[in-house]
Amino acid sequence: MGSSFAFIDFQNRSADDLKLFLLRARELKKQFKPQSPFTIQGTCFLMFFEPSTRTKFSFETAALRAGYQPLSFTPGMTSVEKGETLLDSLLNLEAYNPHFFVIRCGNEYDLQQVQNQIETPILNAGWGIYGHPTQALLDVMTIEDTLGGLRGKKILFVGDFAFSRVFASHIDLARILGYEIALCGPPAFMNENTRVSAASQGIKKFTSLEEGTEWADAICFLRVQLERHAEKKAFRDLTQEQYHQQFGASEKWLAKLAPEKRIMHPGPVNEGIEICRAAMSDPRSLILEQTRNGVFIREALIRACLGGGSK
Numbered sequence: 001m002g003s004s005f006a007f008i009d010f011q012n013r014s015a016d017d018l019k020l021f022l023l024r025a026r027e028l029k030k031q032f033k034p035q036s037p038f039t040i041q042g043t044c045f046l047m048f049f050e051p052s053t054r055t056k057f058s059f060e061t062a063a064l065r066a067g068y069q070p071l072s073f074t075p076g077m078t079s080v081e082k083g084e085t086l087l088d089s090l091l092n093l094e095a096y097n098p099h100f101f102v103i104r105c106g107n108e109y110d111l112q113q114v115q116n117q118i119e120t121p122i123l124n125a126g127w128g129i130y131g132h133p134t135q136a137l138l139d140v141m142t143i144e145d146t147l148g149g150l151r152g153k154k155i156l157f158v159g160d161f162a163f164s165r166v167f168a169s170h171i172d173l174a175r176i177l178g179y180e181i182a183l184c185g186p187p188a189f190m191n192e193n194t195r196v197s198a199a200s201q202g203i204k205k206f207t208s209l210e211e212g213t214e215w216a217d218a219i220c221f222l223r224v225q226l227e228r229h230a231e232k233k234a235f236r237d238l239t240q241e242q243y244h245q246q247f248g249a250s251e252k253w254l255a256k257l258a259p260e261k262r263i264m265h266p267g268p269v270n271e272g273i274e275i276c277r278a279a280m281s282d283p284r285s286l287i288l289e290q291t292r293n294g295v296f297i298r299e300a301l302i303r304a305c306l307g308g309g310s311k
């Protein structure tokens, strides 16, 4: 059981494999024609146990472009509501011969464990605090294409590390591909995510956004995950306005930003908390380019995962 075509994290992925994969995404972007017809050769299930706009619809688009009809599994309208487990849902859906599963879920599920019990590959679309590997890849594609190369480039992550699966994936990817990462944010956002805090030992930390900005080539603001912080603990020490002024892409911060620096955010944003509207639409902002690249990364992933292993 298990599938060598699963994509749950960056374990056992070499730099060469990942570079080839980025190259493929770039080729797909270059060759893309909006009017191209789809030739459907199979199906896949998109199972989102948490809300999503970018990841869900880019995977859906990517699946169609790669030739797989996406079938949406909406947990509230399935037998999950009657207590069926993720494993049983997957085993039953496997009976319909899908080519892959795309899954977003929280920490309550163990994607690796369920993958070991089924044959169809699982592609991780954001798993609890453990990782969001396709987000890290699309970030890297965006930086590389915009800043001309990746090796030695410096990305400062700012904000909420308590639950950040995006940062968790960058810890792994930065080691493999050779870019530098640092973090900056208030202490209340640094201490909960053991995956991040253990792994980030040795990673540069800035307490001042100004100093971090000076160090970085790109500054990636992380969403404050208000829905995951119990009792609005997120703003225990700082008000939202104080947070915005100290750790946000505020208008004041934007006015001092050097022309060669780039602004990033995985989305969705909390406007006025981690970023202001002017920073989102600033010419130095890569936010929509990140979104745009998401579909090519995911199409490359689908094609790579099914290459040689499709049913």
Ligand code: CP
Pocket (backbone or CB within 6 Å): 051, 052, 053, 054, 055, 056, 126, 135, 266, 267, 268
């Ligand atoms: N960046 C990201 O994962 O966005 P969604 O939650 O909209 O998919």
